[in-house]
Amino acid sequence: SYELTQPLSVSVALGQTARITCGGNNIGSKNVHWYQQKPGQAPVLVIYRDSNRPSGIPERFSGSNSGNTATLTISRAHAGDEADYYCQVWDSSAVAFGGGTKLTVL
Amino acid sequence: QVQLQESGPGLVKPSQTLSLTCTVSGDSSSSGTYYWSWIRQPAGKGLEWIGRIYPTGSTNYNPSLKSRVTISIDTSKNHFSLKLSSVTAADTAVYYCARGTVKLFDAFDIWGQGTMVTVSS
Numbered sequence: 001s002y003e004l005t006q007p008l009s010v011s012v013a014l015g016q017t018a019r020i021t022c023g024g025n026n027i028g029s030k031n032v033h034w035y036q037q038k039p040g041q042a043p044v045l046v047i048y049r050d051s052n053r054p055s056g057i058p059e060r061f062s063g064s065n066s067g068n069t070a071t072l073t074i075s076r077a078h079a080g081d082e083a084d085y086y087c088q089v090w091d092s093s094a095v096a097f098g099g100g101t102k103l104t105v106l
Numbered sequence: 107q108v109q110l111q112e113s114g115p116g117l118v119k120p121s122q123t124l125s126l127t128c129t130v131s132g133d134s135s136s137s138g139t140y141y142w143s144w145i146r147q148p149a150g151k152g153l154e155w156i157g158r159i160y161p162t163g164s165t166n167y168n169p170s171l172k173s174r175v176t177i178s179i180d181t182s183k184n185h186f187s188l189k190l191s192s193v194t195a196a197d198t199a200v201y202y203c204a205r206g207t208v209k210l211f212d213a214f215d216i217w218g219q220g221t222m223v224t225v226s227s
Contacts, residue, residue: 001169033213035153042202042220043153048213086153090212093166095143095155 002091004098011104012077020101022070022087030089032070034063037084037100046085047072077105108133110203110218118197118225124190128203128218131184137161141206143214144177144188146199154199158206159186193225 005023012018022032032050035043046057050065060075074081082105087098114126128142144156157167159177167175171190179186190197200222204214 031211031213033211035214042217043214044217045210045213045215048215049211052210054210054213054215088153088213094168095145095158097153097155100152 001094002089002096004087004089004096006085006087006098006101008099009102009104011106012074013106014079015076018074018077018081018103018105020072020074020085020103022072022098023068024070024089024096025068027068027070027089028066030065030091032063032065033088034061034072035086035088036081037086038082043086074103077103079105081105108205108216110205110216112201112203112218112221114221114223116222116224118193118223119227120194120225121192124188124193124197124223124225126188126201126203126221126223127185128187129185130205139208141208142177142179142186143204143206145202145204145214145217146197147202147220148196148199156188156190156201195225197223198225199223 034047036046037043046061047063051063062073064071084100086100109131111129118124141160143158157177159165159179174191176189200220202220203218205216207215
């Protein structure tokens with residue numbers, strides 16, 4: 001099965017830029033999606049196909065994907081961005097999720 | 107606005123079969139541009155995809171669960187279901203249903219609120 005590797009935690013100062021990585025073998029050849037999950041809530045799609053934002057997601061959220069690493073970037077971090085973030089891809093008709101990254105806004 | 111709602115027993119005995127239903131409202135589960143998935147999350151852990159079903163009834167399952175999983179769909183009732191057999195404590199989790207969207211390159215754009223299932227005698 002395809003493995004995705006995320007850091008367990010990332011910290012960012014209020015108003016600064018957070019970057020969360022998602023590593024996988026040649027992940028640049030896949031469509032990477034990102035989800036935000038706050039405690040007690042269902043995940044919410046924040047980025048699809050590497051760098052596209054669904055309607056209603058702030059422009060502060062952006063993404064990139066190349067080589068063996070995909071990155072979710074959150075600019076001008078708000079306290080409300082504190083959450084778990086998961087990357088996801090499809091591989092051979094099956095879904096792989098990264099292990100999740102806890103973003104702390106200081 | 108499309109909404110998904112999971113329902114089913116919150117407590118299942120070991121070795122029995124877990125059965126959940128996801129009701130789709132505000133949209134048709136028969137639309138060919140979507141498919142429907144089950145995803146679970148043990149407490150304090152990450153997300154695990156269980157499987158998906160198309161309106162045609164075609165399915166794909168997580169290889170690690172495939173021998174125990176059946177997903178079915180009833181488009182006339184606008185719902186789809188999950189059966190997971192021979193459950194153990196390791197199957198205790200919050201179970202989510204979610205919509206996969208072809209136009210969003212197979213991202214899951216709509217999720218249910220989740221339902222907690224505990225496996226215990």
